[in-house]
Amino acid sequence: MKLTGKIFWGKQSRWQLIVATGGFWIGLFITLLSIQFYLDIRQITKRSEDEKNYIIVNKTVNMANMFDKTISMFTEAQLDSLQGQPFVKDMGLFRTNTFNIYADVSEQMGLAFDLYMESVPTRFLDTVPASFEWDSTDNFVPVLVASDFLRIYNFSLAMSQKHMPQLSPLTIQLIPIKIKISGNGSTRLLTAKVVGFTDRIPSVLVPEDFLLWANEKYGNAPAPQPTRVILQIDDPANEQIKDYLTVKNYDTNADDLRLGGMANTLQIVSAISGSIGGMFVFLSFAIFLMNFQLIISRAKVEIGILLDLGYRPSELAKTLNKQFMFILLGCAASVIVILAALVAAMHTLLNSYGFETGGSISWMIPAIAIALVLLLQAFIYLGIRAGIKR
Amino acid sequence: MQIQLEHLIPEPLIEIAPKTSGVWLRQVVLEPSQWIQLVAPSGRGKSTLLNIIYGNRNDYQGQVKIDGKNIQSFTANEWAQLRSERLSVVFQDLRLFADLSGWDNLLLKQQLTKTVTKEQIAEMATHLGIMRLLDKTCGTMSYGERQRVAIIRSLLQPFEYLLLDEPFSHLDEANRQIAANLIQKACAARNAGLLIAGLGADKYFTYHQSLQLDETNG
Numbered sequence: 001m002k003l004t005g006k007i008f009w010g011k012q013s014r015w016q017l018i019v020a021t022g023g024f025w026i027g028l029f030i031t032l033l034s035i036q037f038y039l040d041i042r043q044i045t046k047r048s049e050d051e052k053n054y055i056i057v058n059k060t061v062n063m064a065n066m067f068d069k070t071i072s073m074f075t076e077a078q079l080d081s082l083q084g085q086p087f088v089k090d091m092g093l094f095r096t097n098t099f100n101i102y103a104d105v106s107e108q109m110g111l112a113f114d115l116y117m118e119s120v121p122t123r124f125l126d127t128v129p130a131s132f133e134w135d136s137t138d139n140f141v142p143v144l145v146a147s148d149f150l151r152i153y154n155f156s157l158a159m160s161q162k163h164m165p166q167l168s169p170l171t172i173q174l175i176p177i178k179i180k181i182s183g184n185g186s187t188r189l190l191t192a193k194v195v196g197f198t199d200r201i202p203s204v205l206v207p208e209d210f211l212l213w214a215n216e217k218y219g220n221a222p223a224p225q226p227t228r229v230i231l232q233i234d235d236p237a238n239e240q241i242k243d244y245l246t247v248k249n250y251d252t253n254a255d256d257l258r259l260g261g262m263a264n265t266l267q268i269v270s271a272i273s274g275s276i277g278g279m280f281v282f283l284s285f286a287i288f289l290m291n292f293q294l295i296i297s298r299a300k301v302e303i304g305i306l307l308d309l310g311y312r313p314s315e316l317a318k319t320l321n322k323q324f325m326f327i328l329l330g331c332a333a334s335v336i337v338i339l340a341a342l343v344a345a346m347h348t349l350l351n352s353y354g355f356e357t358g359g360s361i362s363w364m365i366p367a368i369a370i371a372l373v374l375l376l377q378a379f380i381y382l383g384i385r386a387g388i389k390r
Numbered sequence: 391m392q393i394q395l396e397h398l399i400p401e402p403l404i405e406i407a408p409k410t411s412g413v414w415l416r417q418v419v420l421e422p423s424q425w426i427q428l429v430a431p432s433g434r435g436k437s438t439l440l441n442i443i444y445g446n447r448n449d450y451q452g453q454v455k456i457d458g459k460n461i462q463s464f465t466a467n468e469w470a471q472l473r474s475e476r477l478s479v480v481f482q483d484l485r486l487f488a489d490l491s492g493w494d495n496l497l498l499k500q501q502l503t504k505t506v507t508k509e510q511i512a513e514m515a516t517h518l519g520i521m522r523l524l525d526k527t528c529g530t531m532s533y534g535e536r537q538r539v540a541i542i543r544s545l546l547q548p549f550e551y552l553l554l555d556e557p558f559s560h561l562d563e564a565n566r567q568i569a570a571n572l573i574q575k576a577c578a579a580r581n582a583g584l585l586i587a588g589l590g591a592d593k594y595f596t597y598h599q600s601l602q603l604d605e606t607n608g
Contacts, residue, residue, distance in 0.1 A: 003498050007487055305485045308446070309499055310474025310547070313466045 004311070004319055007302045008295075016298065017327075020291030025331045027284015028372065032339055032365050034280060039362050052236040054124065054200055056094075056253045057082070057245065058228045073225035078248075082229065087241050090232040092124040094203075095211050099183035099218035103192070108175050110163050115179070117143075119208040120201060124230045129196040134210035139188075141179065142195040144205040150197060169197060183218040201230065202253070285376070292324065292380055296387045303388050313388045320384050325377055332369040339365065391457060391476055391550035391583065393420040393443060398452035400438045412602040413439065415452070420583060422550065425595050428587040430603035436587035437482050439603070440553045443585075444479055445469050474503050478549040480557045484540040488529035492520065492539045495528055496546065503547040514542045518568060534560040541569055545576045551583040552576075558594075570594035 009017060059072050074082070083091045101115040122128055125144070132142045150169065158164040167175075172194050179190040198205065215223050233241060245252055299320075306316055340361050347359040395418040399407060407414045413428075414435070420426055430436050441447045442454060445461055454461045456472070464472070473479075486495050496511055515521040518538045528536055537560050544552060552573070558566040574595060577584050584595065591600065 003490075003494055003501065006490065006494070302487065305487065306498075307466075307470070308444070308473065308479070308481075308485055309543075310470050310472075310502055312470040 004306065004316065005323060007306070008299050008320060008323070016291060016295050020288050020295065021327055021331060023284060023291060024288040024328065024376075025335065027280065027288060028331060028369065029335045029339070030280045031284060031372070032335060032369060033342075034276065035368060036339065036343060036361055036365055039364065051126070051200060053234075054126075054230060054232055055236075055241075056201065056228055056230050057250050058252075060249050060251045070224070072227045074227070074229065075225065079226075079229070082231070085240075085244060087233050087235070087238050087244075088231050089234055090123070092121045092230045093226040094228040094230065095119045095208065095215070095223070095226065097181075097211065097219075098215050098221050098223060099181050100220075102180045102182075104178040104180070105175060109165070116204060117206045117211060118203045118228075119206055119211040120230050121208060124201075124232070125205070126198055126200040127196050131193075131195040132207060134207040134213075136213060139190050141190050141192040141206055141210060143177075143192050144196050144198050144201075145194050146202040146204075147197040147199050148202055149204070181214060181218055183220045186218060188218070285372075289376070289379055292376075293383055296320075296380075296383045300387055307388070317381070317384045317388055321377070321381055324380050325373075328373045328376060332366075332373050336361070336366055336369055392422050393551065393583075393585075394418070394453075394455040394458070395420075396453040396455065398439075398442070398450060398454060400435055400442065400447070401449045401451065403435050403438075404451070407435075408604060411604060414603070418601065420551070420585060421598075423581050423583050424598040425577070425584040426586070426599045426601060427591065427595070427597045428585060428601045428603060429589070429591060430587075431589060434603045436603060437555050440479065440481070440555050440585070440587060444473070444477065444553060475548055476550045477553070478544045478547055478551075479553040480537075480540045480544045480555060482555040482559075484536050486528040486536055486540060486543075489527060491527050492524035492531065492535075495539055496524070496543055499543050499546045505548055506546045511542065511546065514545065514572060517572060518542065519565065532560075534562075534565070537561060538565070538569065541573065545572070549580060549582050551585065554584070554586045556588055557586070566594065 059074070061072065065071050079091075079093075082088065095118060097117045101117060102112070103115040104112040106112050122132075125132075127144070129142070129144075132144060134141060150167070150172065153164075154166045158166045173196075175193070177192040177194075179192045181188050181190060192206075244250075303316060307313060343361050344359055395413060395416070397415050397417070399414045403414065409415075412418075428436055428439070438447065442450055443461075445464065448462065456477075487498070490498075492515075496515075497508075500506055500508070500511060512521060515524055515538075518541070520535055520538045520542075523531060523535055524539075528539060531539070537557060541554075541557055544554075554573070557573075558569060561569060573584070576582075586592075586595065
């Protein structure tokens with residue numbers, strides 16, 4: 001069948017083939033790149049979209065608070081009012097320690113300090129490591145720390161203090177922290193470890209049941225009313241939320257709430273990039289289909305002669321089909337390899353800007369590439385069949 | 391192989407074909423192993439008839455049967471088998487690949503049928519005086535040279551009937567004689583029939599039958 005190949009890829013078809021293959025390659029590359037991009041953006045926005053549905057609310061601190069800290073506390077009536085708002089889907093109370101805590105990492109970091117602990121119901125956490133469990137018979141306390149705290153430590157504190165090393169998230173989880181809790185006339189030594197990091201809650205968090213138990217046993221005062229609550233809300237763009245918080249003189253950590261309608265910008269951007277990608281899919285598809293059709297119709301005379309010589313149409317179709325398939329699969333494979341390298345490089349770049357993307361291409365990319373190749377191959381096969389049947 | 395033409399008339403000729411044609415609208419039987427010449431001036435449908443028999447044209451009325459079977463019922467694969475094993479042809483336009491060399495054009499047939507060796511091909515080419523031209527592409531050959539390539543190609547397969555459409559039109563007298571000898575031998579060796587279309591009667595073959603496409607004398 002070598003000779004028949006020579007006929008189809010003769011002088012006149014060669015340019016057509018190069019143009020069609022080049023068009024297919026570029027089209028496939030842009031298509032897959034924009035899909036990968038779309039998936040990455042969606043991953044980033046979805047994460048931040050989820051985050052926007054959680055806000056932490058506290059009372060505004062003013063001069064009066066300096067003399068009376070109880071002003072910062074929410075009363076039962078205020079909590080009920082907050083929970084009753086239509087935009088609130090769920091509400092969780094922050095609890096804080098009423099006993100003394102002294103943390104000691106002097107062996108590892110030359111550091112010892114007074115510490116506070118807070119807790120929220122587990123369902124409000126964005127990361128819940130399996131080890132974030134407290135066992136009353138054990139002296140171990142798991143701790144979740146805000147990612148921001150680690151950043152502040154690494155880039156502000158550690159940089160300014162000679163004896164403090166910078167710590168990766170993994171290293172810090174290996175350091176045992178000696179904890180002394182005291183109050184109510186007794187003292188206990190515990191070991192704490194950081195088991196994970198949270199982006200949602202800027203605090204030092206321990207399991208709620210541990211805090212309830214410790215407050216009960218070592219607390220110097222009855223548990224106070226909470227000063228902070230975490231809310232799961234229906235829609236961060238809801239103007240009602242902003243209005244309610246302003247009227248009540250409450251403050252929130254949610255930037256987007258203050259910015260109001262800006263919440264959907266990223267979504268719009270990713271939708272636009274998605275539809276541009278879709279247009280490229282369509283255009284590149286049309287371009288290479290037209291070019292391949294041209295090759296086949298140009299080969300019509302040659303096919304006619306081969307049939308006159310006694311070649312079987314099915315055999316010719318198979319030969320042509322195989323050659324096209326080889327070209328298309330070659331294109332798809334090289335596009336995927338280059339894309340994978342590009343995505344890995346982009347990953348490093350994006351991460352340095354603080355965007356978390358996967359370092360590898362999505363499994364959807366090769367799947368879509370193969371689906372496109374098969375779809376195109378089906379069109380080509382039909383074209384060949386029509387071209388051969390006279 | 392027996393070829394029957396039953397009241398055959400190509401559609402473009404329905405209005406203009408003479409009533410007295412020896413082929414059109416008649417019952418004509420080309421018996422196995424017969425050597426037949428088909429005579430008519432240009433434009434009377436010689437090539438059309440060969441194309442109809444070879445299955446390349448369907449625009450006709452009446453029937454063509456090969457061994458009693460209507461050729462319109464043949465599948466694509468049956469045609470492929472017929473064309474590579476039982477029926478061979480030299481069309482007037484030769485149907486060679488202009489971009490391929492003479493050799494490649496011949497090998498396309500040889501590789502398909504695998505009944506003739508390269509040495510035998512070389513022998514035929516030498517006989518017809520085109521051996522040293524076979525490395526040229528057919529597009530750069532003269533018409534007479536291409537005609538000889540096409541004649542050789544038609545002999546690189548088994549056949550029971552050989553259809554030739556003005557095969558010697560661009561050959562000089564000496565080469566016509568040589569080519570006719572080659573064809574004669576090939577047909578005799580296969581005990582095959584021969585249908586040659588030409589402008590007038592020729593003296594190269596001993597014909598069993600002569601068909602007049604145009605008016606007959608009776």
